Amino acid sequence: MPYIIGLNSGSSFDGIDAVLCTIEVGADSHPEPPHYKDALTIDWPEELRSLVVRAFENDLTIFELARLNYAAGALYAEATNSLLAKNGLSAKDVDVIGYDGQTIYQEPPDRPKIAAINKESSLLDRWTKDGYPCGLFIVESGVVAALTNITTVTQFRPVDHALCGSGAPLMQYLDFVAFRGQGRPIVTLNIGGIANLQLANSDRSQMMAFDTGPGNVMIDHIMRKRLGKEYDKDGETAAEGTIIEPLLEELLGHKFFARKPPRSAWRLDFGSTYAEDILQRYSSASTEDLVATFTMFTARSVERALVDFILPKAPALQEVVASGGGTRNKTLFKWLGERIAAHGVKLVLSDAYGMPAAYKEAIKFATLAFAAKRGLANNIPAASGAERFAVLGKLTLAPRLAKGV
Numbered sequence: 028m029p030y031i032i033g034l035n036s037g038s039s040f041d042g043i044d045a046v047l048c049t050i051e052v053g054a055d056s057h058p059e060p061p062h063y064k065d066a067l068t069i070d071w072p073e074e075l076r077s078l079v080v081r082a083f084e085n086d087l088t089i090f091e092l093a094r095l096n097y098a099a100g101a102l103y104a105e106a107t108n109s110l111l112a113k114n115g116l117s118a119k120d121v122d123v124i125g126y127d128g129q130t131i132y133q134e135p136p137d138r139p140k141i142a143a144i145n146k147e148s149s150l151l152d153r154w155t156k157d158g159y160p161c162g163l164f165i166v167e168s169g170v171v172a173a174l175t176n177i178t179t180v181t182q183f184r185p186v187d188h189a190l191c192g193s194g195a196p197l198m199q200y201l202d203f204v205a206f207r208g209q210g211r212p213i214v215t216l217n218i219g220g221i222a223n224l225q226l227a228n229s230d231r232s233q234m235m236a237f238d239t240g241p242g243n244v245m246i247d248h249i250m251r252k253r254l255g256k257e258y259d260k261d262g263e264t265a266a267e268g269t270i271i272e273p274l275l276e277e278l279l280g281h282k283f284f285a286r287k288p289p290r291s292a293w294r295l296d297f298g299s300t301y302a303e304d305i306l307q308r309y310s311s312a313s314t315e316d317l318v319a320t321f322t323m324f325t326a327r328s329v330e331r332a333l334v335d336f337i338l339p340k341a342p343a344l345q346e347v348v349a350s351g352g353g354t355r356n357k358t359l360f361k362w363l364g365e366r367i368a369a370h371g372v373k374l375v376l377s378d379a380y381g382m383p384a385a386y387k388e389a390i391k392f393a394t395l396a397f398a399a400k401r402g403l404a405n406n407i408p409a410a411s412g413a414e415r416f417a418v419l420g421k422l423t424l425a426p427r428l429a430k431g432v
Contacts, residue, residue, distance in 0.1 A: 028051050029051070029121075030121045031394070032045060034106060034108055037127060041258060043064050043102065045066060045069070045389065050394065052401070060205045061393065068107050082165075084299065093274075099167070099170070105174075118176040121344075124396065126171075127395075128164040130162065133195060134294070135290065178422065178428065180400060187413050194291065195291035197392075199387065205380065212341045213226075214347050215377070216351075218351040222238070224333060226341060238287065239328050241292070241297040242352075243352060248302040248303070248319045249318055250301055259322070262361075270318060274358070276396040312376055319358075326359060347367060350377040373387060402418055
């Protein structure tokens, strides 16, 4: 059974996770559920972290971004090599590395504009006039493959974008792989910087996947601005606050929530500009109250998405399987669990299904890469809105596999 490695630095930008799994192809030609073996997390060094933050704000020159792309590749390679050393493995023991890189910018499809496309429109018009999605994702795969000597697959979103898919979230393929043998629909939740829900099913045409709204991104922003901390550890700050009800109602009226699945969100929706405007207008409010309100905003937006879009398709749903860094926020997890319990649904961690909540996103990319290397369709058109099945990911072969030398 081959080893695979997944790497992840998501929208919350809270470190680089590296995970080691084993996996094999099942009788139906799809991968069997991956088996988690080990993982580690490394921090972004400040010299790179500050550049990524500037890139988020469109405050980096193209020359700086080019060098950051390569340097980030070296950092991902270091994380991989550390994981190999920790487990006594060599490059030849690993089938493939998978990661999506660090998302710098992502623009969701403008579906009303796309629906109105004139038949005479050119392919070029799709991205210059007609609202097709796009994005920019760094961490150069050539650097990772060269410095680890392991075949690397990355950039999973562009093909889905080109087929008019949302490109985000991407958890649905792993959920199909992991839960297709359950005999019942399974709903998963991932809370990173942005939160998303997935309805998994052995029939891929019945699946759903979409962003529910913010996860940690707004909470993290206020923690950095007000307290100089990267996140609300264990939800301690939120637990000390009182929810500002008028602000919560304003947040729940965000235009993002008028979009129907499949939908995706990014920092332009709930990022620093949006959060900073709120901090300015509520400058007299306590940090604890603002963090509590942002935390309940995440919980309420997940609840609303579950009720509006998931439960009508899965009325007998009993549990939501949660993962992502946001699950470590005890206050968020408690409040969300209480909200969805009112609908007869229990909130559980993905650990119960053999996938540690902290590392499921990295496992996702390892699984996508394993499928891509074998030419297996690893998108879910019913979930993303893509026009057809496809193989997501760009493959860079390990130098040791070069022929003719």
